Amino acid sequence: MDLSALGERIQQARTERGLTLQTLADRSSVSVSMLSSVERGAKAPTIVVLDRIATGLGVSLAHLIAQPQRMILRRAAEQDTVQEPGGWQRTILTPVVPGVNFEWISSTLPPGCEAGTYPPYAAGSHEFIVVRSGTLTLTVDGEVVILGEGDSLYLAADVTLAYANHSDVPCTYYVAALIMRPRLPGLGRMRVDQ
Secondary structure (H helix, E strand, O other): OOHHHHHHHHHHHHHHOOOOHHHHHHHHOOOHHHHHHHHOOOOOOOHHHHHHHHHHHOOOHHHHHOOOOOOOOOOHHHOEEEEOOOOOEEEEOOOOOOOOOEEEEEEEEOOOEEEEEEOOOOOOOEEEEEEEEOOEEEEEOOEEEEEOOOOEEEEEOOOOEEEEEOOOOOEEEEEEEEOOOOOOOOOOOOOOOO
8 A cells, every 4th residue: 555645645635624633633533643644654554543534534444545546437428518609519528537637528619610719738738639520720829720521630739729610510529638737827728819
């Protein structure tokens, strides 16, 4: 068992509940010094101590010692679909995985729709775009690229990017983005023209 990871889970559960070390010690009948050592990963607690800590936190022992998930299933009914201004629709296909900055999105632009201009991701990020149907007009740092059905494009995602459908039929496309580093504060995936 990774003692540091266990300690982090215990500390996170404690702080999420607004508990001090002393309050958890009182609830669990485990000394403050032992709790502190366990949270720092400095001591390996016995199963009895872990059970007391879990009880003090109001969680099951299994929840406390569970390893991070290696598989996360997201059913179609659980996918987030966002209706954007102008009639276009985005569906986030991928589950959220802590520490993994990857997203896969399906978008449909109605005829004549301009979805807006988006600021760059941080340097080192990557984006893949595949058109399932229709025609997608991208403007990448001022350069226009037109993608038809089945076309795909890779780009370093530290660019300004605009999506549009200038045709008279809907356009459905997929975006897979791998964000290598966090964005600078205030540079979320927001429309520049808002």
